[in-house]
Amino acid sequence: MSTLIYWFCNDLRLADNPAFTQACLKADSLLPVFIHDSKEQETVYGFERLGLHRKAFLRASLDDLKAQLRAQGSDLLEFSGQPSEVLLQLLKDSAADAIYCEQIEAPEEIEQVRMLQEQGADVNEFWQSSMLDPLTLPFELAKMPDVFTAFRREVERAQLKFAQPINAPKKIPSLPAILSQASMLPTTAQSVSHPYLLGGASHAQAHLKQYLERRLPDSYKETRNQLIGMDYSSKFSAWLALGCISARDIAAQLSDYENRYGANDGTYWLWFELLWRDYFRFIHFKYGQKLYRASGLTGVPVKPSYAPSFEQWCTGNTGTDLVDAGMRELHQSGYLSNRMRQIVASYWIYDMQGDWRAGAAWFESQLIDYDVYSNQGNWLYIAGRGTDPRGGRPFNVAKQTQDHDPREIYRKLWLSS
Known part of the structure; x- marks a missing residue:
């Protein structure tokens, strides 16, 4: 019997989550967890790293994920602490064989995984936050063009658009029968005060659906530099940041939209902005800590x-x-x-x-x-x-x-x- 821990990070969704799908396929029992990092919660400038609005949007997103997991007979367990310490204790308590999670190529996240591996933990990481699959790029990431325009031209010359998203797992393994509840957190829902955006994968999909149905991509390039309102820009970014929706999913639905209504400057510019997002991700593989x-x-x-x-x-x-x-x-x-x-x-x-x-x-x-x-x-x-x-x-x-x-x-x- 294989017991695995799935560590949700910035991938708070079930659909198009390859790491979670692989964990479901490999596990007989699966423990989905989210860890609120208690380390260095205040910046050197004297304010919290996670402000009020971020906390509320995260809370709503976690509650949405929890509801989706519970609907399939699973759950989301939340803990507070230093991630490597919490996960090592969970490995011991649950007798789990390994940890599955998304790969995040940023200094603090790399260090968390390194500390786990130093203590003998088997950590299986999956890169899944970009629109493009880095393995399909026409260059090695360590040798990618520094300038975005050159990066974009090579991507377009190779006729790359997006990696195909995958469906949510059909079945989620049952929870292991373990755990002290001492370090778990209450999950009282809060609402984000921003009038436009509600956290969670279900809200992300609903927003994308109405955005496409109202033909808003057609006007995106002309309106994107406006300052007020809901519709001048796509507003995908908050859900993308927490992984409530994937860039691949957005790009695939945008491609379907183009097939139905025709491509135009607006649809291209939405893809262009998702490509900028990929560029900022991929450049981390080349320069890493130097960027910090x-x-x-x-x-x-x-x-x-x-x-x-x-x-x-x-x-x-x-x-x-x-x-x-x-x-x-x-x-x-x-x-x-x-x-x-x-x-x-x-x-x-x-x-x-x-x-x-x-x-x-x-x-x-x-x-x-x-x-x-x-x-x-x-x-x-x-x-x-x-x-x-x-x-x-x-x-x-x-x-x-x-x-x-x-x-x-x-x-x-x-x-x-």
Whole structure:
């Protein structure tokens, strides 16, 4: 009899989850778990790594996953602690043979797996968070093009679109009869305060369905830089970040949409943005820990942040209306349009001479769609410390204001709240 532990991380779904499917096929009994990491919950800047909105969106997503597992006779057990310590204890308590999980190619997650393996744990990782299968790329990841445009051209030349998603397992093995309940967490549901987005795989699929039914992909390229509302952008990112839906699933349904209605600039641009997401993932295989150095991939030192100016930026009290409106939206809702993310990041780095790492940490705390790869990649990009040979990306805030909020609608909305 084989007992396995399935460690859910940023893959809170049953459909198109190859790691979970393999665990179901291999196990006679299966223990699905999620671990709330208790290590270093406060940043060096004095605020929580997991802010209020992120916690609420995660809670809703876990409750949704739990309901799906229970509907098939299983469950989701939640624990709080240092992941390697919790998992080692669970291996002992359950007499499990191995741990199955998704592969996350970021420093903290790599270290967690390393510590487990050092203690003799059998950890089976599966890469499954990208739209493309890295094994099909026309280059080795260690030698991938540094510049996104060159990366995209090679992908398109190879006529790669997406890896085919797979269905959810038809049967989930029963739970092992074990466990002390001492370290388990209560699972009281909370609702995310953002008016648009509810966590969980069922909400992700419902959102994608209505987005396609309303033919919103057709207008995506024209509307994607707007600042207010639900429909100017796809809003897939929060569900993608926690793996409530996979990039492959979105790309496959988008392809079906193109087959039905025809491809256009909007559908291409949605795929293009998913490809950017893949690029930020794949570049981690090439540069790894170097992406997390203060200087990034450059040798340029970082100026220290000054607490008063950082507090002004975080709370939206810089005196620059568009920036302040954006930072207040972020703090109040846990979300910010892509255009405003670039504007406020540029303002912090170039106008306020702030440390890009502090800005990245604030985004990590606040954004319900925080994704380690994209957050790191985008901040390095704006700061000129990543792979872009053209250097940093300072934005002219006056021009951005005129271009994107000429009638002050956005500023009035958030500065008056």
